[in-house]
Amino acid sequence: MIRYYEFLSNGITSALIKNGSVEWLPLPKFDSSSIFTRILDEERGGYFSIRPADEKYDIIHEDYVENTLILRTVFKSEKGKAEILDFLPLSLSGIIRIYESEIDLKVDIKPFFEYGLVTPAIIKARRGLIFRNPKSKEGIEILIGGEYVPLDNTEFTLKKGKGYIYLLYSKDLRYGLFSNKGFVYSEPYEALNKAIKYWKGRLENAKKVNIYRDAYYRSLLVLLGLIYEPSGGIIAAPTTSLPEIIGGSRNWDYRYVWIRDASYSAEALIKAGLLVKARDIISFLTAMVDPSSKSFDHPLYTIDGTAPPAEEILDWLEGHKKSFPVRVGNAAYMQIQMDVEGAYMNALYEYYNTSKDSKYVNEIWWAIEAIAEWTKKSWKWKSTDLWEQRGVEEHFTHTKVMNWVALDRASKLAKELGYKNEAEEWISTAEEIRKDVLDNGYSEKLGYFTRYYGSDSVDSALLTLPLYDFIDAKDPRFLKTHEKIEKDLMISDGFLLRYKDDFMGSAKHPFTLVSTWLTRVYIRLGEIGKAKKVIEKLINCSTSSLLLAEHLDQNTCEPRGNFPQAFPHAGLVMTIVELEERLV
Structure with missing residues (x-):
């Protein structure tokens, strides 16, 4: 550390x-x-x-x-x-x-x-x-x-x-x-006591774990600390332009609410039993749903729920360790990302599955219906993927799977709430998408799922297929995919690149979230020893205070990219809870 x-x-x-x-x-x-x-x-x-x-x-x-x-x-x-x-x-x-x-x-x-x-x-x-x-x-x-x-x-x-x-x-x-109003502001020592009580209290209702407790609670605190309390939106990270590669230009502003990252964070809080804060995040995202066009017009929003400012370069700053440019705003808000509706719907489904809060879900039925109808109409289109490559649109396998997730979860919720016709209609389209992925996202010739239709490469997002129950982790098709991912993308035991290269060139450092996906796959395969080994390596490679960035240097464990990042902390929470449940 x-x-x-x-x-x-x-x-x-x-x-x-x-x-x-x-x-x-x-x-x-x-x-x-x-x-x-x-x-x-x-x-x-x-x-x-x-x-x-x-x-x-x-x-x-x-x-x-x-x-x-x-x-x-x-x-x-x-x-x-x-x-x-x-x-x-x-x-x-x-x-x-x-x-x-x-x-x-x-x-x-x-x-x-x-x-x-x-x-x-x-x-x-x-x-x-x-x-x-x-x-x-x-x-x-x-x-x-x-x-x-x-x-x-x-x-x-x-x-x-x-x-x-x-x-x-x-x-x-x-x-x-x-000013004359100054007397209304906090007294420092009283403010300290209130802050200590507040943060300790936020964890009182969290699910108790017996393994990796320090990392679990620190990860929960990071997630809670990234929530903008006035709105319930959760930012991806509190920083901008901390470089993925020192001296490189992969420097982005992450101080916004990404639909995908926020949904994933809500899932983690649900697994940890913090349903109220998870629902706050889901409510923020629901308020962003457009019922008359693409459900989420943008893949990210400001903490107040508006479109982010245009991306610009602050050319008077030299950058972290002279890694120029420094950017504020994020041009990814212009992208059409088709997987985000599935991420939201899965979080909402997990919330309902845990809370059985049918009153809340009924109240936002309009959003479920809007997302299902949009996905039915749009799932055959190309789009950018979760890695947000600029100017690249393909039939990405992970994106198609998330289209399936959106309709599968919408159908399950419809069935629970008594909307029989919608449930049948949406599951029918979900099965059509599933067949399309198995026909085109999986290559019989190569023997594994590919990054996008017609490709011969893989990306680490394919690890999520069994995590969303699209395919069993022990299915031979996934096992071959898993083997290919480890062969092509693992650069150190348990540490994987998200992909080999993109529109900016070769990837260099492992993506910390991916290690938690890998661990969750190992748990499903019953390979508990391997799962523990990856978790422990990730924890040992976090900072001395158990914080994780988006990437890390596989040789030195130094954080790379924006810090601390919601993604790996959410992934670590889910991993620890799932492992705890498996060990009971």
């Missing part, structure tokens, strides 16, 4: 912290421009650092307080120790940093607006600082609770003892922390 960034969230926004330095903090929301952007540019990104004033010190602890998203960092120098508790206060756009120290601490705070582009005006306040955006009324205020000595406009020394630094964003500083 390696030390990397730590993830904080309050269901409004998020922060990434490393070695006492806040290096990513979008304000006021997950998808806003960042105030601290050092993760994407060492020189001009901006950061908020607290560290011992002594030049020589060690970090002897950097981890979460129990099962929460509150971070505890402990420094040690020759003169003593210092402890910092970092958290994002509930319902507020800001961060509170509480310290207790035997030594003086050096604070360096350099915020910039609009991803490092705009230098703030600095105003000194009686107990802190105000950084105002010269282009608007917005700003951030720094309230210092404790004895301190200013060094210059953005640096000061905290004298040993106890205290806090309270950073709060205001869209209009006339109503901020130092």
